[in-house]
Amino acid sequence: MSAEYPDAALPDSASPGSAVLSVRDLTVTFPSDAGPVQAVRGVSYDLMPGEVLGIVGESGSGKSVSSMAVMGLLPKTARTTGSVRFRGRELLGLPEKEMTAVRGKRIAMIFQDPMTSLNPVYKIGWQLSEAVLAHHDVSKEVARKRSLELLEIVGIPSPDKRIDQYPHEFSGGMRQRVVIAIAMANDPDVIIADEPTTALDVTVQAQVLEALRAAQHETGAAMVLITHDLGVVAGQADRVLVMYAGKPVEIGPIDGIYYQPRMPYTVGLLGSLPRLDQRTQEKLTPIPGTPPSVVNLPPGCPFAPRCPLKSDVCLRTEPSLLPVLGAEHQAACHHSDLLAYEGAMDVFSTDPNAAPGQGPQGEQHLGEEPGQSPDRAPRQEPGQAPGQEPGQETGGTTGQEPGRPPGQHPGQDRRDPGQDPQSGAAQ
Ligand SMILES: Nc1ncnc2c1ncn2[C@@H]1O[C@H](COP(=O)(O)OP(=O)(O)OP(=O)(O)O)[C@@H](O)[C@H]1O
Ligand code: SF4
Ligand SMILES: [Mg+2]
Numbered sequence: 141m142s143a144e145y146p147d148a149a150l151p152d153s154a155s156p157g158s159a160v161l162s163v164r165d166l167t168v169t170f171p172s173d174a175g176p177v178q179a180v181r182g183v184s185y186d187l188m189p190g191e192v193l194g195i196v197g198e199s200g201s202g203k204s205v206s207s208m209a210v211m212g213l214l215p216k217t218a219r220t221t222g223s224v225r226f227r228g229r230e231l232l233g234l235p236e237k238e239m240t241a242v243r244g245k246r247i248a249m250i251f252q253d254p255m256t257s258l259n260p261v262y263k264i265g266w267q268l269s270e271a272v273l274a275h276h277d278v279s280k281e282v283a284r285k286r287s288l289e290l291l292e293i294v295g296i297p298s299p300d301k302r303i304d305q306y307p308h309e310f311s312g313g314m315r316q317r318v319v320i321a322i323a324m325a326n327d328p329d330v331i332i333a334d335e336p337t338t339a340l341d342v343t344v345q346a347q348v349l350e351a352l353r354a355a356q357h358e359t360g361a362a363m364v365l366i367t368h369d370l371g372v373v374a375g376q377a378d379r380v381l382v383m384y385a386g387k388p389v390e391i392g393p394i395d396g397i398y399y400q401p402r403m404p405y406t407v408g409l410l411g412s413l414p415r416l417d418q419r420t421q422e423k424l425t426p427i428p429g430t431p432p433s434v435v436n437l438p439p440g441c442p443f444a445p446r447c448p449l450k451s452d453v454c455l456r457t458e459p460s461l462l463p464v465l466g467a468e469h470q471a472a473c474h475h476s477d478l479l480a481y482e483g484a485m486d487v488f489s490t491d492p493n494a495a496p497g498q499g500p501q502g503e504q505h506l507g508e509e510p511g512q513s514p515d516r517a518p519r520q521e522p523g524q525a526p527g528q529e530p531g532q533e534t535g536g537t538t539g540q541e542p543g544r545p546p547g548q549h550p551g552q553d554r555r556d557p558g559q560d561p562q563s564g565a566a567q
Contacts, residue, residue, distance in 0.1 A: 194373030313344035392469030
């Protein structure tokens with residue numbers, strides 16, 4: 141890994157604001173025949189002790205690469221810049237021997253495939269006991285007893301029998317729970333879980349998420365939970381960071397992200413979630429189009445080709461992440477103020493009753509420059525659908541959802557963040 145970063149060998153000291161993990165302006169680029177792959181283009185976040193940060197985005201948005209950079213696990217071809225501080229100590233550029241000591245012990249990583257972490261030739265009990273013995277000066281008997289406890293905490297049935305089995309005798313969900321138990325045994329300060337439930341069916345997902353909650357409760361660790369599904373982080377995270385084309389496009393407390401999203405991509409992700417409101421028969425609304433290639437990105441907002449709210453300025457200038465609802469909630473969108481209107485959740489609606497060509501509150505806001513009055517007449521081509529380029533096929537409509545009670549919050553009828561993302565049951 142080639143890298144450019146400041147003062148790599150800083151002493152261990154308090155991080156800004158006492159964050160356990162501080163990531164600043166992280167960029168990762170891979171060389172390729174087609175040109176540099178800009179996998180991560182400026183990721184910054186602080187993870188506070190005990191906090192759960194959800195990182196959400198579609199495939200290829202840079203979720204894994206940014207986390208692998210934190211762990212120092214990128215291939216040598218990767219060019220990394222920026223800063224990653226664990227308890228104030230710069231990790232980027234740390235010699236491999238020192239980084240190995242940080243990995244597993246201070247920062248544990250849980251991958252989508254549990255067999256990445258488990259050794260197929262050793263019994264589960266042996267692997268757990270090894271982790272316990274690595275961190276505690278106890279006898280083998282005590283380590284085995286603790287291993288049994290850990291298996292119980294993560295919900296493995298009959299742990300006294302299971303402890304003497306091999307990984308292949310466990311189901312995928314149970315293996316993932318064993319990996320979580322091993323992470324607990326290491327007593328880490330930070331757990332990074334990269335799509336830990338993606339390969340599992342919905343019921344098993346809920347069990348693994350429950351095991352993660354137990355691990356976090358037991359260790360008090362802070363956690364980065366990576367997923368492509370906003371529903372998975374709903375009952376789990378304190379804050380959410382939404383990534384698109386290698387960049388954070390919205391970050392904020394979970395309530396703000398779910399109930400007051402200020403970036404159309406976040407709105408689109410929310411629109412793809414199942415709705416709890418049984419009164420409506422409205423179908424899920426996927427975001428039209430696909431994410432861009434991060435090789436030779438054109439100027440402007442990378443989301444513009446898929447965005448019903450795009451205007452000229454979006455095609456010229458990539459928006460910066462700026463505070464939208466207090467300093468804690470930030471979004472990267474020239475038109476984030478338009479999403480404050482009631483009906484903002486419907487920017488991707490395919491509801492045939494939604495009035496095409498009309499924005500929230502029946503007004504047309506498209507094509508305006510930032511700061512332009514929403515009441516000003518739009519610059520729209522005759523016959524052009526909202527957000528549509530001349531000659532481009534429409535991908536969606538805007539309009540206020542008919543039947544939404546006045547005063548109801550955008551997204552209020554969506555998933556409740558306090559509810560189990562799998563079952564919808566209250567926590
Ligand atoms: N070793 C590599 N060499 C070149 N490009 C890479 C490498 N690893 C990842 N990339 C590219 O970096 C970008 C970000 O990939 P990353 O794996 O972080 O996406 P992701 O958000 O984790 O997606 P997914 O949800 O599919 O896991 C993608 O365009 C990917 O093709
Ligand atoms: S309105 Fe413009 S800046 Fe905002 S997401 Fe759409 S294209 Fe990007
Ligand atoms: Mg990934």
